Amino acid sequence: MTPAHAAFLDDLRRAMPASRIFTDPLSTLAYGTDASCYRLQPQIVARVDSETEVGDLLRLARRHRVAVTFRAAGTSLSGQAVSDSVLALLGDGFNRGEVLDGGARIRLGPGMIGAHANAMLAPYGRKLGPDPASIDTAKIGGIAANNSSGMCCGTRDNSYHTMQAIRLMLVDGTVLDSADPASVAAFRHSHAGLLGALAQLSGELAGDVELAARVRRKYRLKNTTGYGINALLDFADPLEMLTHLLIGSEGTLGFIAEITFHAVVEHPHKASALVCFDDLRHCCRAVSALGEARARHGVSAVELIDSRSLRAVQGKPELPDFLRRPVGPNSACLLIELRAGGAAQLDEHVEAISGLLAGFEPQLSSGFSRDAGVCAGYWALRKGLFPAVGAARRTGTTVVIEDVAFPVPRLADGVAGLTALFDRHGYDEALLFGHALDGNLHFVFAPGFDSPAEVARYAAFMQDVSDLVAGEYDGSLKAEHGTGRNVAPFVRQEWGDAAWNIMRRIKALFDPDGLLNPDVIITDNDRLHLENLKLMPAADDIVDRCTECGFCESACPSHGLTLSPRQRIAVWRRIRQLERDGGGEAELAALQSGYRYRAIATCAATGMCATRCPVGVDTGQLMQRLRGPSRHPGLARFAARHMASMTAAVRTGLRLAHLAGGRGTIPLIPVALPRAAAPLPAPGGDGEPVVLLVSCVNRALADGDDGQSSAFHTVNLLRRAGFAPVYPPGHDGLCCGQPFASANAAEALAVSGRALNAALLRASDDGRHPVYLDNGPCAARVLQAQRDGLLDARLQLGEAAGFLAERVLPRLTIRRRRPELALHIPCSVTAIGAAGHLRRLAASCCERLTVPDIACCGFAGVKGFTAPELNAHSLRRLAPALPAACRHGVSMSRSCQIGLSEHGGIAYRGIEALLDACSGEESESSAYRWLLD
Template identity: 50%
Template sequence: MSLPAAFLNAVARLIPKERRFDDPLSTLAFGTDASFYRLIPKLVIRVESEQEVVELLKLAGAERVPVTFRAAGTSLSGQAISDSVLIVLGEHWNGREVRDNGAQIRLQPGVIGANANAALAPFLRKIGPDPASINAAKIGGIVANNSSGMCCGTAQNTYQTLAGLRLVLADGTVVDSEDAASVAAFRASHGELLERLAELGRQTRANSALATKIRHKYRLKNTTGFSLNALIDYDEPLEILNHLMVGSEGTLGFISAVTYDTVPDHPHKASALIVFPTVETCCQAVPLLKLQPVSAVELLDRRSMRSVENMPGMPAWVKSLSATACALLIESRAASQSLLHEQLAQIMASIAHFPVEKQVDFSEDPAVYNQLWKIRKDTFPAVGAVRQTGTTVIIEDVTFPVERLAEGVNRLIALLEKHHYDEAILFGHALEGNLHFVFTQGFDDPAQVARYEAFMQDVTQLVAVEFGGALKAEHGTGRNMAPFVELEWGSEAYQLMWTLKRLLDPQGILNPDVILSDDPQIHLKHLKPLPAADAIVDKCIECGFCEPVCPSNGLTLTPRQRIVIWRDIQARKRAGIDTTELERAYQHQGLDTCAATGLCAQRCPVGINTGNLVRQLRAGNARHPGTASWLAGHFATVLQGTRLSLRLADGARRLLGAPRLAKVARTLHESAGLPLWTPAMPQAAQPVRINPAVSDARPRVVYLAACVSRAMGPAFADAEQMPLLDKTRQLLEKAGFQVVFPDEQDSLCCGQPFASKGYPEQAERKKQELIDALLKASRGGLDPIYCDTSPCTLRLLQDGLDPRLQLHDPVKFIREQLIDRLEFTPQEQPVAVHVTCSTQHLGEAQGLIDIAKRCAKKVVIPEGIHCCGFAGDKGFTTPELNAHALRSLKDAVQICDEGISTSRTCEIGLSHHAGIDYHGLVYLVDRVTRRKA
């Protein structure tokens, strides 16, 4: 059924065309969240202001059009999808205000949870909720799901730490509990609603049996249904309303700002892992630990530890644990080290009488405790990585009363075995009795759906009925548990929830079938297909963790969406459905605007590099292998041609002037697809002047100058006019090195330009030629090699490098070889730092920041810019990707006169969009150092 014409016409007048999506590719891309459900919206609207939300809700109410709100789409229970109108947060919901030295923080719903904590970090504070998705999840979703996590328990979730709320009701009314005028206006306009809430509160508190049940349910970690504890905990109706909104999953209103009371973020911490011989002993220790100064206690059953025992970096002893072993991972934090040590002694004394199979004592060493937490964090992806293609990973989330935890664990394990979920694992937040169990499930045939349904019936009876627990502890009710809310809560509480829903959303337009549904089969409908697409991406669970680091997020598609669309294309082809139009749209949205830098792999729980898929698809489209082979075989000529092109462009700049040339270049790019010239375009570099190596006492370093460094000099207006190659040689010689170059340097290339264009054979040939030249220049690996750009270094190191070669990017070489030879005098002027994608992949991000902090007293690292989107030459050919990725850069670096990076091409785009010059790291290091005596 289509949307009403009156609604669509009114929306078209309200929302610009570029923020309305109804084409098949876009609606399919947004039809997926992190759950195992899929609904294709008829219309996706990206909203950028509260007033837009107000007007949309009024229009939706007038035409009875259902709407669903979406922040990051990382929710697991199907609450962020719609087959009607999906309202998605745009980028202008990122405001935050730290108050009272970090005691409170006011946040808009588009702020990523980790970024809120970054704003609080200088005050040693953080927000209470700490979901595993905090690096991707946004505040709107964290509040709407009442998310918690490993440390926050029931005492520090949003409900308990809420200080204020600004919300939009279903009728478009705005009320801000921190604004006295707003509250007064709301009392005047909605006094009847507030009185009804107050009356429901009085009735609920007077109903002793119901009140007792509600108190019991929220003694546990519980997100099943609405937050009925609001009716018990508060008598002020606006406070009831605010706390009802927490965990309401967009079914009662839109949260446009939230104020948190923050919690301490203690700097000193230690972790231990204690393996008990049985589940019973392990769980008996939990109530004792709950009385101790612990910040987290994670339970891991033997299956979960077995799932990771063969992964790289895992301790050997994990394999030798007994079949019945069960472990607790314990963390304690404190404001001082001495207090921490007192706490650790107290914790260990409390459980000293229990038998232990294996014990890793408390350690404050990051290498040790990070390895212990790696065991816990790798369990979920471990299941995802081994699942059969076409199946999905389901992570269920229940709570048992802590005093019955051991029995609950064993009964759950028995149910998994009964229904033949042999790959399933179990872990959880033990202090709260909150268990996650992860299993793989196919939905492509009725027998598999029936197995899942039978299992869920058993689980819900076990948890909700037999144990009086919670069917959802922290993942939200969604569609997944909507049919079982009454089973858990009983008829009286369930009807009270419906009363609240009808009071606040009388037309039923807000996220229907989520939390409450009249359809007892809703959890078995709209199940998401995960068809085979390509081995590179088949393990994707569509969680969305990749999206914050993708430079095309908000421009075209994200890595998750690229995979969703490619899966659908492949499934349609197998079904004999014409995919011409979808593939045509995918060419631009999926392939042309992908930077293919692979940062998504760093965030992906199962390590998927969507850029690898894109490169493979580009290779399939590559039509000029002969030309690529000629270019590879005549690379010195190519470099000469590049320098000539740069000279011609600079000549045009001298003739026309930079402003006029920029305007002409923009027109030519848009009309004829020519590469875009900007004032940050480099001038041609002079060919390398190579001095023959001499025999003296100085240590030698082989300088591998990337082809871009050999071709591209500084821009005409750059304050630094010395080419990168000369500046690097100057710094290396200052530090006492003799600089030598490979033979025939202008013919050499790491192969990256060929690989990114889809010519892997030519790329590999150039890479091997370069390795051979470096072996010769370094005297068989005797001398270290300095590569002046991090992308080339990464390219050479990927898929293995000859072990004889000692290859360094600029950060690693400065960190390991130069710091001890130079004396640093940090400059007063602030400097901006761009950590390139390749620097991140090389593990040198912190090293770059540390070097910058040696060089400048203030270092600025712009938030939210993970990749510049220049992507080799895409800054010239697809400049909208670079512009989109750096749209917030200028404001972020306005106090700086200079930026630094480790990639010459990245620096072109950075300089253009920042309005300041970006240079290689060596310029800054050379300026502030002198050779040690």
């Protein structure tokens, strides 16, 4: 650490809590990792939670002359969110939002995830204009700072054009709130010089008629190369110029503390089609025609997929049958989406666009489908193009995604030119696709940076791309991903000296000492894009496909507490590299000493990261492997063979804990500790037999203070729906095997699996009768065991949510509904694809359903007891997300319900209890009395 940084650190520790300041090698490596192809390790990482802390940080940066980089989610791709100085991460204090004017506007903190903002707007039929592919993880600060767009927003609905107001902080600590007249008046007085200088720049640019015309022309394309100097022409008020220059400035001009967007309409009626052409030029002429019909006929998205991409997905199961044929080198496909406010209007759009396309003689067309499942399959094909490169790349290479824009009339030439560059430089794996309506093309390739020759190849390729896009076509080297380090050396080439000098003067006006994210956007280093390139050394076959994109982080319960999946992988890669290469003993020891708790012990290992990962990496599998085999295999074998006794012991322990008043007073015993379950109800009845496998957790823990188990409600429901539930033989001693799998107790897992298989086969008459699997995590484990061949394929296994939604709910009469209900969808339910079923069941029992966006609660089996901080951290936003009138919650995992009740402030029950209460007769009041409380 430099002396200046050491002095800065001393002062910083007096200004904010030391618990949110990190300097150890593990933290700086992990938190310094972003989605780009660059690796810079900050000297200091600070997680800032308030505007006051940001002001303190900037004050100390000025005092000690140290550079600061702000980061939101770290999903940016071009190196604009990494630093070797001070990295400031946005904490929970910036995660806030408020819907205004009945959904017409939304005020957001920079730490809110874009998809969460859209969830707030959804009830009003609105959404954010920007729609980047990373919106499920990307945060508002990064979306605005990069002027992100996406597949549908074009240039009209990006952050620049939909921003209504902004609150920002300049490097000198001054705050400007453009929605507050008093703040605006004070700023006009205090920063008259800055505003005057912007007005002068505006006059100079407008006076250069040729350059002004070029600026206007270039911003009719998507363009995020350099600063948005169109603001100098679009506005007469220099304060408006200033606020709009912050959009797309990548943290180099100031800090965005809050932003208010105009929301755009989310049309409810949609249709999609795949249309393929043998000739690229016919395809691109169709794009031009679609662009002209865009507003008139509801064309919201047109994605171009080139021949390389079509060949890359030929073997994919989601590929429609009509595309399962060889494609020619000049073929291309368009994925088109139409939207409308009503069904009749959508019919008109479909008829008009189908007729338009027919005039361009496509070779194949799926026709427009309104079926949500079919359309999702088409878009899955498009989204699968990145994994086609990311998953198949050679270990050790890095995935690079670049995005350029050509004038739409020159789009076919641009595609051909880029394809020729791939061939010239030997990037045979490269794919090309993009947002064709805007002339915006993405290309994905996998360079290696582990040798000078590979770096030289990359350098030559990037120079040729710049010459082609900026030189030959006057297009955009960066259309929507931000300039970053990767294109900063080429800004001058794209814009020319006059525009470049205006941008340099803008940077100097806002940040005269160059303290904000130096070298990003404006740099004098022509080789910046070739320095600090990220190496991806082999670490483990489970995670070597990871591209460090960060999409996993929003689903990870330990993110922000210890490490996220990509941070676990980044550190493990470094550990393995140090172990192989030798040297760096002190660094290796530091990484290893913190890794067991921060990476392994606090990983929920639920697999939720894999559901968000573009290449399907399940980091939990690696953490499970690193835990090593069970330290008590004999005890595990005993438990597997004596599960009935173990369950009885748990019930006894629960009774003793309640008698002792232990809830909330004994360490590791939560306030929401369940009561011991009553004996299972007698099975049987008239109707179709169904095997009821009651998980050990539901045999042991009551679902509510009445002492009844989940099985009590399940039996009621099954009988009410005309089924005759039966228990498998020896059901008290059966287990799904999850406890043994979590403990890496292979022998015990095998013992429990054999017993379960035999019992289910016998009870189901060798698979003739269906099997009902309660408790989401246990159901997921049993289904996985069958896929792994550990359970007989003849067994008709039905997880609870799907069985109830498809076979029970249609036979029930819902007699009473809650006005408000909260639903938690366990990660296991998401993983097995049953989230929609669970949502449907809950919605049938209430007037208004709230589903807080908590991908995984972090209870994770027994971790809610052994590492309660994980559960608490994951659910820290649960209570504020619940409506004030909401008094009941529902889920489908008994262990999750403990933590949800503990941290949500309301009692969470199982879905069977809810359905039983809502469908029971008045005479069965004991089943639904809790619902009326």
